[in-house]
Amino acid sequence: xxxxxxxxxxxxxxxxxxxxxxxxxxxxxxxxxxxxxxxxxxxxxxxxxxxxxxxxxxxxxxxxxxxxxxxxxxxxxxxxxxxxxxxxxxxxxxxxxxxxxxxxxxxxxxxxxxxxxxxxxxxxxxxxxxxxxxxxxxxxxxxxxxxxxxxxxxxxxxxxxxxxxxxxxxxxxxxxxxxxxxxxxxxxxxxxxxxxxxxxxxxxxxxxxxxxxxxxxxxxxxxxxxxxxxxxxxxxxxxxxxxxxxxxxxxxxxxxxxxxxxxxxxxxxxxxxxxxxxxxxxxxxxxxxxxxxxxxxxxxxxxxxxxxxxxxxxxxxxxxxxxxxxxxxxxxxxxxxxxxxxxxxxxxxxxxxxxxxxxx
Ligand code: M6R
Numbered sequence: 001x002x003x004x005x006x007x008x009x010x011x012x013x014x015x016x017x018x019x020x021x022x023x024x025x026x027x028x029x030x031x032x033x034x035x036x037x038x039x040x041x042x043x044x045x046x047x048x049x050x051x052x053x054x055x056x057x058x059x060x061x062x063x064x065x066x067x068x069x070x071x072x073x074x075x076x077x078x079x080x081x082x083x084x085x086x087x088x089x090x091x092x093x094x095x096x097x098x099x100x101x102x103x104x105x106x107x108x109x110x111x112x113x114x115x116x117x118x119x120x121x122x123x124x125x126x127x128x129x130x131x132x133x134x135x136x137x138x139x140x141x142x143x144x145x146x147x148x149x150x151x152x153x154x155x156x157x158x159x160x161x162x163x164x165x166x167x168x169x170x171x172x173x174x175x176x177x178x179x180x181x182x183x184x185x186x187x188x189x190x191x192x193x194x195x196x197x198x199x200x201x202x203x204x205x206x207x208x209x210x211x212x213x214x215x216x217x218x219x220x221x222x223x224x225x226x227x228x229x230x231x232x233x234x235x236x237x238x239x240x241x242x243x244x245x246x247x248x249x250x251x252x253x254x255x256x257x258x259x260x261x262x263x264x265x266x267x268x269x270x271x272x273x274x275x276x277x278x279x280x281x282x283x284x285x286x287x288x289x290x291x292x293x294x295x296x297x298x299x300x301x302x303x304x305x306x307x308x309x310x311x312x313x314x315x316x317x318x319x320x321x322x323x324x325x326x327x328x329x330x331x332x333x334x335x336x337x338x339x340x341x342x343x344x345x346x347x348x349x350x351x352x353x354x355x356x357x358x359x360x
Pocket of ligand 1: 054055056057100101102103104105106109152153154155237240353355356357
């Protein structure tokens, strides 16, 4: 069933183009992005959105926050479910709750849904599993249609969460009368995403780069803005399957403490596409270089500004600023996969982890 791939994780990364296609079916129309699932909701009324999720799904929620806040006045808050369920959450008629769970069975996320339902909130869930508990307990489910994911590390389901959340965000903005050229470009990009992913996955070759890094004991991922979650996700992927102590910080936080860790034994993985925050991230990269850390960076093809500064560089296609969390995802996933495999671990079955976390 691995279709010739060594591991499910690799197979599932390679399936991302088709997974995206399935997530887009019926949701990209001539008029624009549409989510029929939300027909019954007065989405134009929404003023506050609270997202709740765990792990990788939480990172997808963070991307949504940056995206929707950038284009509107909607207040978006994201929390990990194990915190959310014990907070005193306030909801009113104009608050929507979005619960994200690939499996639909994560105990803390389910309890969070129950909590806000008791308080009268409307809950939209985003899940990959038809018939899962979360789909029965929320008001409506938007399915991510990624197909079954066997590997414990979320890969194609993360990509599809992003796709569905971008569509949801665009739908919401459009219903509120917000649309602009940038959103139109983002939407056009989504339509081409399967092809773009095919190109990325066919051309990418990370074997050599991964082999330089496989023996480090530590890793510092940095990113800013909508790619801060990308840094978090890159670090989570690496730690969960390769057992390297990978940590992620917003690049601007480095000098508030973590930069003290950096030395030649502590490489920095910079998520640095040429977006509105690039110059800031670039100076954080330079500061890290000055501590003699080895630097690996991801940026976009046409940006050659990092070539003289960093040790290793991985290019992704030029994309609209909002969309880099998507184009960079397969790269951080493959990097973690290769390192785990080179270190002799089975990435499909990381120690101490289960695919669904059904207990608190
Ligand atoms: O099924 P869920 O989306 O609710 O799962 C949430 C997390 O347990 C999950 O994303 C976990 O972090 C993965 N192992 C990440 O690869």
